Amino acid sequence: MSNIRIDIASEFKDKGFKAAEKRTTSLTRKFDNLTRTAKRTFIAIAGFQALKRSVTAFAEEDRAAQRLATSLRNLGLAYNTKAIEDYLEASEKATAINKDQLSPAIAQLISTTLDAQKSMTLLNLAMDISTGTGKDLGSVTTALSRAFNGNFAALGKLQTAYTAAELEAMGFEKTISALSDQFSYRDWE
Numbered sequence: 001m002s003n004i005r006i007d008i009a010s011e012f013k014d015k016g017f018k019a020a021e022k023r024t025t026s027l028t029r030k031f032d033n034l035t036r037t038a039k040r041t042f043i044a045i046a047g048f049q050a051l052k053r054s055v056t057a058f059a060e061e062d063r064a065a066q067r068l069a070t071s072l073r074n075l076g077l078a079y080n081t082k083a084i085e086d087y088l089e090a091s092e093k094a095t096a097i098n099k100d101q102l103s104p105a106i107a108q109l110i111s112t113t114l115d116a117q118k119s120m121t122l123l124n125l126a127m128d129i130s131t132g133t134g135k136d137l138g139s140v141t142t143a144l145s146r147a148f149n150g151n152f153a154a155l156g157k158l159q160t161a162y163t164a165a166e167l168e169a170m171g172f173e174k175t176i177s178a179l180s181d182q183f184s185y186r187d188w189e
Helices: 015-074 078-095 099-113 116-133 137-148 153-158 164-170 172-183
Strands: none
Touching: 015 078, 015 099, 078 099, 078 116, 099 116, 099 137, 116 137, 116 172, 137 153, 137 172, 153 164, 164 172
16 A cells, blocks of 8 residues: 655635634624613613602602691691601601601591690500511501500400400500500610
8 A cells, every 4th residue: 555645735824813803802892882881771770760769759758748737737736747747757767667657657646646745655656566566557556546445456466465355454544554564665675
């Protein structure tokens, strides 16, 4: 057998490589620009959504404040509006419970008791009970309002220390005192 030998000579021309590198660089720049545009768009959308949520929250809070002011006017307690608004503002900051929850609660208590000062005291207790039991503020406020009118069943279900019959036997003022002792803030520290 004979050996065949073939010599291949080739010349390297980098023209194709330079064109590929140029296209790759161009594509990378376009991708970077697209990435920056997408980030800006995402930030703009997120900002718009945050603004929308903020405006909605403000509108809800304003409606709650208007309803409270109307309730106070209808009950002849409009002179207490500023004091109650200040109280709600301070309570919101101290407890992180929104005014859109606090306003209906205080309005319900005021319409039940017809006494702004007593209602603020009861709302403090309602917030403590809500924190201690995990029940929502509206349920606790409703239970306290019913108890004020002599129906202790809902208040008896909210806590485990006393039955509804025991609460009713104590009367409203002693019940409030007992629940204040049971759910006072110092117990949660």
